[in-house]
Amino acid sequence: MPTHFSQSSSSLSTFAPRLLDWFAENGRHDLPWQQHQTDTPNPYVVWLSEVMLQQTQVTTVLPYFARFMESFPSVQDLAAAEWDLVAEHWAGLGYYARARNLHKGAKQLAEIIDEAGDFPQTLAGWEAISGVGPSTAGAIMAMGLHKYGVICDGNVKRVLTRWAAIEGDITKSDTTKTLWALAERLTPADHSGLFAQAMMDMGATLCTRSKPACLLCPLQEDCLAHAQRRETDYPVKAKKQPKPSKFSDALLIENENGEILWLQRPDNGIWGGLWSLPLQFVEKVDGKANNKATGKTTANKSAMSDDKSSSLASGVRSNEKVYETEFTTAEQIIHEWLDKHNVIAAPINQTLIDDAPIKHSLTHFHWYLTPRSVTLDNKQITALSTALQAAEINLHWLTADDARATLGLPRAMVKILER
Known part of the structure; x- marks a missing residue:
C-alpha cells in the first residue's frame, strides 16, 4: 500500500483542521441521523441512514428515514417486522437489495444485542452484518459509536481524487487502495465522526460532480485539480458502455x-x-x-x-x-x-x-x-x-x-x- 502522496506534509497535516473549521461554520448540523452533537450516539440511526444514502440523495432519503423511524424506532422493531411491511416502507427508494440486506441485518443485530447486550463495537463486527461494507462500517464506528472510523465512499473519493490529483481509475483495486490509504492518513484519531460528516458534506455541497464551488472550498489553496483547472476531470473512471x-x-x-x-x-x-x-x-x-x-x-x-x-x-x-x-x-x-x-x-x-x-x-x-x-x-x-x-x-x-x-x-x- 502506498505511503507517499503527491501533497506536501504540511498540506496533509492541515487538511483535517481546515475541513473541520469549515464544517463547524458551514456544514449541515440538522440532519435527523446526525450524532455528532450528542454524548450518547445511536448506531442504529447511523446504520439505517448510511444504507439509505447509498447512491441516493439526502433530499430523497429524508421522508423515508422519518417513516422508518416512526414505524421501526429500534433495531428490534425492524427485526420483528414482516418483510412486506418493510418493503412497503422502502418502495420507491430503489436499489431494493439494500432493503433485503437491511431487514436481514436488523435480525442479525437483534441477535447480537440479545447475546452481548449491545451493538457490535468493532469494525469487523459491523462488516459481518449483511450489506455493510468497509466504508459503511467505518461511518458507523465514527459517527454511531464515537470511536475511530474511516470512510471512503463516493463523496470522499471525489474530494480526494481532486485534492491530490489521483489519476488512477477509481474502479480499479490499486486506486481504491491508494484512496483508502489517503483517507486513513487524513482522518484524525480524535473526532473522526466529525471528520466523516465533514467529508460527506464537502462532497455533497461543495465538491459536487459538476460545477464544484471551489471559491468556497477550504481546501482550494492546495487542491491540485483546482490548480490545474481540471476539477471535473476527477475522479477518473472508465467510460461506461451505453445501457442496453x-x-x-x-x-x-x-x-x-x-x-x-x-x-x-x-x-x-x-x-x-x-x-x-x-x-x-x-x-x-x-x-x-x-x-x-x-x-x-x-x-x-x-x-x-x-x-x-x-x-x-x-x-x-x-x-x-x-x-x-x-x-x-x-x-x-x-x-x-x-x-x-x-x-x-x-x-x-x-x-x-x-x-x-x-x-x-x-x-x-x-x-x-x-x-x-x-x-x-x-x-x-x-x-x-x-x-x-x-x-x-x-x-x-x-x-x-x-x-x-x-x-x-x-x-x-x-x-x-x-x-
Whole structure:
C-alpha cells in the first residue's frame, strides 16, 4: 500500500483542521441521523441512514428515514417486522437489495444485542452484518459509536481524487487502495465522526460532480485539480458502455370487480420480495416486437406459440435460456395459460411512443414498459389462481388504490398505475 502522496506534509497535516473549521461554520448540523452533537450516539440511526444514502440523495432519503423511524424506532422493531411491511416502507427508494440486506441485518443485530447486550463495537463486527461494507462500517464506528472510523465512499473519493490529483481509475483495486490509504492518513484519531460528516458534506455541497464551488472550498489553496483547472476531470473512471434496453408488457389482469393480479417477485433478482404486475419480455427487432422466448414475430406480444412453449411439468427446454432467465415461474404459468385459452391482452393506450409509453431506468439497463389490460370472468380467475397457487406463488387480487396502500410496489409499477 502506498505511503507517499503527491501533497506536501504540511498540506496533509492541515487538511483535517481546515475541513473541520469549515464544517463547524458551514456544514449541515440538522440532519435527523446526525450524532455528532450528542454524548450518547445511536448506531442504529447511523446504520439505517448510511444504507439509505447509498447512491441516493439526502433530499430523497429524508421522508423515508422519518417513516422508518416512526414505524421501526429500534433495531428490534425492524427485526420483528414482516418483510412486506418493510418493503412497503422502502418502495420507491430503489436499489431494493439494500432493503433485503437491511431487514436481514436488523435480525442479525437483534441477535447480537440479545447475546452481548449491545451493538457490535468493532469494525469487523459491523462488516459481518449483511450489506455493510468497509466504508459503511467505518461511518458507523465514527459517527454511531464515537470511536475511530474511516470512510471512503463516493463523496470522499471525489474530494480526494481532486485534492491530490489521483489519476488512477477509481474502479480499479490499486486506486481504491491508494484512496483508502489517503483517507486513513487524513482522518484524525480524535473526532473522526466529525471528520466523516465533514467529508460527506464537502462532497455533497461543495465538491459536487459538476460545477464544484471551489471559491468556497477550504481546501482550494492546495487542491491540485483546482490548480490545474481540471476539477471535473476527477475522479477518473472508465467510460461506461451505453445501457442496453429491455422491453416488457406489463399485464393488468383484472377480475370482474376491478381487482388486479399482483405477484410477489422472487427474493433474488430485480425487485426481490416486492410486488409487481406480471411481466412479459419482448424483443425489439427492426421496429417489431418479437417474442424473446421463440424469436417469432407475433401480433399479440403476450402469446407464445404452442410448438415452443413448454409446460412446467416438462420444464423449460434447455435452448430457451432467455425464457428461462427473463420470466419468473409465475410469469411462465400466466404466459402459457393466456396462450392456451387464447386470451389477448390489449394495449391500454393507443398513442404509444416506440411501443413503450413508460421508461424506467435501472442500474444496468433502461426498461420500457407497455401496459396491457385483460379482464377475466370468475371462472377464468379461479382457474388461473388455482394454477398459480399450485406452484406456491404468492399473489393478491387488489384494486390499484389498495395495492398502492398495502403492498411494497417498485416505482415502475406506481408509474404504470399513474398512467
